[in-house]
Amino acid sequence: MLGAFASSQQASTLQCGHFDPNFVEALKDGLQHSGQKSSDAPDIPVQQLAMLFTPITELNPQKINVVIRVRVIRKWEFRGATNDGPLRHINLILADEQGTTIHAEIPAALATEKGSLIQIDKVYEIRHFRVMPSRGYFKPVHNNLMIQFTLYTQAKVVNDPPHIFPIYIYNLTSFEKVEENVDNRNYLIDVIGMLTQIGAPHVAGYNNSSIVRDIFIKDISDASLKITLWGDQASGFSIDNVCNQSNNKPIVIMFVGCLAKQFKGQSYLSGTTATTWYFNPNIPEAQEYYIKLQSSDLQLIRPTVAEEECEVSQKPNIEDKTIQELLEMDPDMFPVIIVNPFCSTFLIHKK
Known part of the structure; x- marks a missing residue:
């Protein structure tokens, strides 16, 4: 949508x-100061101003x-x-x-x-x-x-x-269509839903080198969707400016600029550098969510202050992986890895 x-x-x-009459008068006044009287100035159609x-x-x-x-x-x-x-x-x-x-x-x-x-x-x-x-x-x-x-x-x-x-600016994708957009590299994906759970930041990826946070939202039919944020977006995600710590009522949130991914058979959205989110957006598609939340008993699950404290202190080490092990890895778990490939070849001579 x-x-x-x-x-x-x-x-x-x-x-x-299109311009208001004051703008048109300003143009005529400018012509007058350049030596042409206001009364002699030609009428300027609004259509020409639009050009x-x-x-x-x-x-x-x-x-x-x-x-x-x-x-x-x-x-x-x-x-x-x-x-x-x-x-x-x-x-x-x-x-x-x-x-x-x-x-x-x-x-x-x-x-x-x-x-x-x-x-x-x-x-x-x-x-x-x-x-x-x-x-x-x-x-x-x-x-x-x-x-x-x-x-x-x-x-x-x-x-x-x-x-x-x-x-x-958004082009909303329904939750049920996220799976069919997995690995779709043509467009980024936008979704809207009720924020029901904020996961604590944790380290993941290549030798625990990235900060990751999982966000869970529900659509109007209570279907759930996970959005995974990385790096600065993961550590910077906060609702403190929207509601206080004692308020556990879900809020409406819209994510834009995500990629659809799949891991172990489960579809989810992964954040990108283009990802942005809006709390309680004033858009027509959000109205049904506001109405539902008025009578909903859903509770927002959020991490404690202690769980919010997360820091990557371990530097990545070089590891040996077989080709099969590399193929079985989820690439989205390694968004900041820099690979220097080196292949060892063994020749077996048969007599």
Whole structure:
């Protein structure tokens, strides 16, 4: 289910690129100061003003010198499969006033100059960027195109933008369809449910080198789903800002940017660097959960303060594994392993 939901203050009649009368008067006033009287200034149709900003739906690689006005919905860094290497690029999820989304990428070479200026939830006018086909794997949004920042890309923050820009961008997958998306490398997965259990952080992976936390949620039919978070996401997951320690009532949570995996016959979701979660999101799909929780006797299970204390102190050691042992391993249990393969070959001469 595709969703792009804005705040309750949004103006439903405002369309992408439309401006209020004050903006039009400002343009006419500018013409007057340049030597042309206001009375002589030609009427500027709103349709022409809309052309100042190109909707995301009209972007294509051949169209140049366009300007988009978008809100930054999400932002994350990509440092390779191990997530501890050098910065490869910064990722952005952008949405325009029509609710259309696109994935944008800031190369590592421009991360300091461009990336540090882009903040989540801010609205920007962006120009001089490259439009290119989106990557064929792990797409965070459903768009066949993506944006790449260049040395000449400019991003100007918009003060007091209209309230029509979406706050949440999601494409919800039902729990029963998670299994059929196992090993689907085309798109990342978003889900919503009631948070019923927060597992304590623990060490796992290659010689206990990673911090892991399991989160359990239930859908409206009480089907359960596990989401496994890794590293900083595992240690940083907290509901302290949502409810206090004495409140054990489940809360609604939406996870976006996950991968469907399977281990020992059980399907689950694994967190990625693109994974983000929202507590009690104000979206239509969450309303039935809020209604159910009003009369539900479900209790949220959470770790104690002592169980929350977890630290990886053991450095990985080199181990010998046979090919069969490697094939039987769950790759998601080793997200930060760096492998230096070495094969020993034995030749047996038969007489």
